[in-house]
Amino acid sequence: MKKYLYSLAFLGAVIYSCSTQTKTKTDAASTMASAAKAEDIRKGQDIFSQRCGRCHDLPAPSAFTTSEWKPILERMAPKAKLTADENSWVMAYVDANAKK
Numbered sequence: 343m344k345k346y347l348y349s350l351a352f353l354g355a356v357i358y359s360c361s362t363q364t365k366t367k368t369d370a371a372s373t374m375a376s377a378a379k380a381e382d383i384r385k386g387q388d389i390f391s392q393r394c395g396r397c398h399d400l401p402a403p404s405a406f407t408t409s410e411w412k413p414i415l416e417r418m419a420p421k422a423k424l425t426a427d428e429n430s431w432v433m434a435y436v437d438a439n440a441k442k
């Protein structure tokens with residue numbers, strides 16, 4: 343009976359450590375994901391301020407909602423000769439600052 347209790351406690355410890363490990367991993371992954379997103383937004387801001395005010399005044403990201411920005415960026419990306427990456431960074435930047 344004692345042996346049974348010990349193994350139950352051991353099993354409990356294993357399960358507990360596994361579940362905390364999984365949680366730590368998920369937290370790390372989401373921290374990394376948001377760090378990557380913050381980096382995209384920062385790069386997008388640079389590109390936006392360098393490339394989007396050439397032909398007209400630099401628009402305010404907050405002038406449009408995210409769904410309004412999508413077709414605008416589709417029209418403007420070729421004008422500003424953005425690569426697909428640059429376009430997605432600019433989209434991340436305007437999305438983060440768009441009209442709510």
Ligand code: HEC
Pocket residue numbers: 390393394395396397398401414415417418419421422423424432
């Ligand atoms: C080569 C010149 C050029 C560049 C570079 C350029 N635009 Fe434009 N943009 C225009 C012209 C021309 C218009 C007006 C015609 C139109 O809306 O298509 C315009 C219009 C706009 C408008 C108003 C759209 C509306 O519906 O009211 C926004 C916002 C805008 N641009 C954002 C951007 C952003 C963001 C970038 C950078 C990715 C950019 N533009 C780069 C030429 C440019």
